[in-house]
Amino acid sequence: xxxxxxxxxxxxxxxxxxxxxxxxxxxxxxxxxxxxxxxxxxxxxxxxxxxxxxxxxxxxxxxxxxxxxxxxxxxxxxxxxxxxxxxxxxxxxxxxxxxxxxxxxxxxxxxxxxxxxxxxxxxxxxxxxxxxxxxxxxxxxxxxxxxxxxxxxxxxxxxxxxxxxxxxxxxxxxxxxxxxxxxxxxxxxxxxxxxxxxxxxxxxxxxxxxxxxxxxxxxxxxxxxxxxxx
Numbered sequence: 001x002x003x004x005x006x007x008x009x010x011x012x013x014x015x016x017x018x019x020x021x022x023x024x025x026x027x028x029x030x031x032x033x034x035x036x037x038x039x040x041x042x043x044x045x046x047x048x049x050x051x052x053x054x055x056x057x058x059x060x061x062x063x064x065x066x067x068x069x070x071x072x073x074x075x076x077x078x079x080x081x082x083x084x085x086x087x088x089x090x091x092x093x094x095x096x097x098x099x100x101x102x103x104x105x106x107x108x109x110x111x112x113x114x115x116x117x118x119x120x121x122x123x124x125x126x127x128x129x130x131x132x133x134x135x136x137x138x139x140x141x142x143x144x145x146x147x148x149x150x151x152x153x154x155x156x157x158x159x160x161x162x163x164x165x166x167x168x169x170x171x172x173x174x175x176x177x178x179x180x181x182x183x184x185x186x187x188x189x190x191x192x193x194x195x196x197x198x199x200x201x202x203x204x205x206x207x208x209x210x211x212x213x214x215x216x217x218x219x220x221x222x223x224x225x226x227x228x229x230x
Contacts, residue, residue, distance in 0.1 A: 067100030
């Protein structure tokens with residue numbers, strides 16, 4: 001999943017980037033509301049972690065502008081917003097939620113709590129709304145970061161886990177290589193490389209051993225599909 005961190009405190013940005021990356025998220029960062037607006041216009045982020053106190057614009061007004069459509073988002077974007085702030089008052093939390101934030105976390109916070117809130121927000125809209133995805137014999141636990149097929153635990157890289165998570169959240173749908181690149185890799189990924197094809201290929205091999213039925217299909221000219229009866 002692709003996350004945009006909008007925060008001007010460099011130390012916090014580094015900590016968030018490292019913590020989220022360890023969990024397999026693709027992370028981009030913006031230090032101002034203006035930079036965030038530019039990134040939102042060209043990337044379909046799944047989640048924005050938004051600080052209220054920004055140097056050029058209040059984060060609350062940025063959140064409101066996004067929800068009112070005053071800031072253009074990539075078509076098809078389903079953006080969740082997690083507000084970060086040092087303001088602890090009830091009125092501030094209520095205002096943030098009323099302006100369109102999906103969740104609100106006050107500073108200082110524990111990284112473990114932030115990661116749990118991120119997982120909860122990204123589960124919204126996924127069938128069952130659970131940290132555990134099940135498609136046929138495939139099981140993926142995003143909280144424990146483990147995946148298995150028919151009881152056989154899979155040894156996956158972070159990107160392979162991210163690709164499998166994205167496909168399992170959309171079983172039966174054809175997902176293009178461009179969409180996978182958009183949601184699983186960060187802005188430093190080279191779109192001209194074969195990184196998606198290579199990652200899907202190694203994931204497919206790890207999912208299919210000892211004569212097991214392949215579960216990831218290549219739809220020529222369109223992308224990849226996880227069979228919903230995997």
